[in-house]
Amino acid sequence: MKLLRIVLVLLLPAVSSCLPCRRRDDYDYDSIFSFGDSFADTGNGAVVFAEHSLFSPATKPPYGMTFFGQPTGRNSNGRLIIDFIAEKLGLPFVPPYLAHFVLNTSSSVQLGWFDSLKPSLCSPAQECKDFFHKSLFFMGEFGVNDYSFSVFGKTPLEVRSMVPDVVKTISSATERIIKRDGAKAVVVPGIPPLGCMPPNLAMFPSTDPAGYEPGTGCLRQFNEIAVYHNTLLQDAIKNVQKNHPDVRVIYADFFTPVIRIVQSPGTFGFTSDILRCCCGGGGKYNFNMSAGCGMPGATVCEDPSTHLFWDGHMTEAAYHFIADGWLNSINES
Numbered sequence: 411m412k413l414l415r416i417v418l419v420l421l422l423p424a425v426s427s428c429l430p431c432r433r434r435d436d437y438d439y440d441s442i443f444s445f446g447d448s449f450a451d452t453g454n455g456a457v458v459f460a461e462h463s464l465f466s467p468a469t470k471p472p473y474g475m476t477f478f479g480q481p482t483g484r485n486s487n488g489r490l491i492i493d494f495i496a497e498k499l500g501l502p503f504v505p506p507y508l509a510h511f512v513l514n515t516s517s518s519v520q521l522g523w524f525d526s527l528k529p530s531l532c533s534p535a536q537e538c539k540d541f542f543h544k545s546l547f548f549m550g551e552f553g554v555n556d557y558s559f560s561v562f563g564k565t566p567l568e569v570r571s572m573v574p575d576v577v578k579t580i581s582s583a584t585e586r587i588i589k590r591d592g593a594k595a596v597v598v599p600g601i602p603p604l605g606c607m608p609p610n611l612a613m614f615p616s617t618d619p620a621g622y623e624p625g626t627g628c629l630r631q632f633n634e635i636a637v638y639h640n641t642l643l644q645d646a647i648k649n650v651q652k653n654h655p656d657v658r659v660i661y662a663d664f665f666t667p668v669i670r671i672v673q674s675p676g677t678f679g680f681t682s683d684i685l686r687c688c689c690g691g692g693g694k695y696n697f698n699m700s701a702g703c704g705m706p707g708a709t710v711c712e713d714p715s716t717h718l719f720w721d722g723h724m725t726e727a728a729y730h731f732i733a734d735g736w737l738n739s740i741n742e743s
Contacts, residue, residue: 438544439499439501439544439545439546439595440501440541440544440545441501441541441544441545441546442492442495442496442499442501442504442545442546442547442548443524443545443546443547443548444492444504444547444548445547445548445549445550445552445583446492446548446550446551446552446599447550447551447552447554447555448485448555448723449485449490449491449551449554449723449724450490450491450492450548450550450551451483451484451485451490451506452482452483452484452490452492452493452503452504452505452506453482453483453484453505453506454483454506455468455483455485467702467703467704467705467721468481468482468483468484468485468704469481469483469704470704470705471704472487472689472703472704472710473485473486473487473703473704474486474487474488475487475488475710475714476488476714476715476725476726477489477726481704483506485720485721485723486720486721486723486724486725486726486729487688487689487714487720487725487726488714488725488726488729489503489726489729489730490726490729491729491732491733491736492504492548493729494729494730494733494734494737495733495736495737495740498733498737499546524591538592539592542591542592542593542594543592543594544594545593545594545595546595546597546740547587547593547595547596547597548596548597548599549580549583549584549587549596549597549598549599550580550598550599551599551600551601551602551664552576552579552580552601553573553576553577553580553601553639554601554602554604554607556572556576557569557572557573557576557601557604557632557635557636557639558604558607558609558610560572561610561614566631566632566634566635569635570634570635570638573635573638573639573642574642576639577639577642577643577646578646580598580643580646581643581646581647581649581650584596584598584647584650584659585650585653588650588654588657588659593657594656594657594658595657595658595660595740596657596658596659596660597660597662597736597739597740598643598647598659598660598661598662599661599662599663599664599736600636600639600640600643600644600661600662600663600664600665601636601639601640601664601665602636602664602665602668603626603628603632603633603636603665603668603669603672604629604632604633604635604636605623605626605628605629605630605631605632605633605634605636606626606627606628606629606633606668606669606672606685607632607719607722608685608686608687608690608695608696608697608719608722609697609722610629610632611628611629611685611694611695611697612693612694612695612697612698613699614629614632616629616630625673626669626672626673627672627685628672628685636665637665640663640664640665643661644661647659647661658743660739660740660743661739662735662736662739662740663735663736663739664732666735667731667732667735668718668724668728668732671684671718671728671731672684672685672718675718678731679715679716679727680716680717680718680727680728681716681717684717684718685718685719686717686719687703687717687719687720687721687722688710688711688714688717688719688720688721688725689703689704689708689709689710689711689714689720689721690702690703690708690709690721690722691703691705691707691708691709692707692709696709697721697722702721703720703721704721714726714727715727
């Protein structure tokens with residue numbers, strides 16, 4: 411899966427280590443390792459694409475306006491899910507691992523970069539084993555970019571056919587950090603409803619009204635792909651858990667909290683124009699590739715906390731709501 415490999419390179423890995431830190435509640439983790447795409451990126455993309463402003467708008471205002479007061483490379487107005495989880499665990503924010511960006515290398519080579527980081531974290535081998543036993547690993551979210559990018563030139567049916575391979579890649583990577591690195595707690599997030607995301611709504615409109623879900627206004631076929639992915643992923647996670655009964659392998663639901671907000675935005679304090687980006691360059695969904703957030707021609711809403719979507723990614727308010735659900739899953743598993 412070439413696209414998934416590229417994403418792994420981009421964000422491999424981000425680590426937040428705080429050995430003296432003590433837990434605030436029932437959690438007991440000394441560090442966080444996060445593998446993921448732009449929903450979890452705390453600044454790697456800004457470095458990787460530093461010379462390509464089209465791909466690094468998160469380095470410019472109004473990104474970061476709500477919490478940090480300046481751009482940090484996060485694709486949001488403030489904190490991400492991983493930030494809220496780190497805060498809850500009493501750990502510092504996860505910094506970016508400024509990895510080199512290399513195309514067309516195998517996933518084993520890219521995951522090998524994680525190995526290159528280990529000597530700076532722990533040694534000898536036994537100490538590393540103990541260190542990773544007390545770490546919380548996030549394997550994803552992965553899949554959004556694979557499916558969204560693949561729509562260019564592929565039918566929805568062809569994109570759907572990719573799902574088993576994407577899920578297999580995620581489960582294999584999860585097995586790898588358990589077997590090779592000794593991970594004892596791995597969170598594997600699903601993907602959000604692809605059909606509700608403003609970039610997909612703006613770029614792939616349906617000519618048939620039946621192509622939209624009546625209760626949400628989201629693209630039906632895109633959401634069906636997301637549901638299919640999440641179903642297969644949960645089955646794969648159960649198999650990984652069965653293979654490693656002494657490890658906590660936790661599914662994090664990304665789909666349900668987002669769809670709940672879309673279906674009933676007022677209940678959660680969001681605007682009724684729920685599928686529209688807070689920051690963007692106009693159009694029905696306020697999403698425009700040539701005038702994206704942080705670029706000339708873009709505008710920003712008055713109150714991002716009332717919006718689900720920031721620039722196609724989500725707002726800090728939305729991430730906070732999603733993070734609460736993930737923390738419950740981590741605590742209960």
